[in-house]
Amino acid sequence: MTNAESSTAASGLAWFKSSYSGTEGGExxxxxxxxxxxxxxxSKDVSGPVIRVSREAWAGFVGMASSEPGA
Known part of the structure; x- marks a missing residue:
């Protein structure tokens, strides 16, 4: 389901940071x-490890993360 890969294996991708992330350089x-x-x-260690998940697993995560608490 998930695995880690080197940043060089994931080079050439278009990376995006959440619009909810501030400019303070937090986590x-x-x-x-x-x-x-x-x-x-x-985002602070772009040459570090990369986690790869299936598109289906990511969609499930985003769905759960965007749900209202207790829903």
Whole structure:
């Protein structure tokens, strides 16, 4: 379901940080949608490890994260 890959394997992707992330440099992640998976990395360590999850798993995560508490 998930696995880590090197940042060089995920190079060439278009990375995006959430619009909810501030400019203070806090704890943020960046995501990049590939053809078969979604890649996630630490925005402060872009050369560090990258987590890859299936598009279906990412959609489930986003759905759960955007749900109202107790819904």
């Amino acid at each position: 943020c992640v960046e995501v990049a949608a590939g053809t078969e998976a979604v890649h996630v990395r630490d």
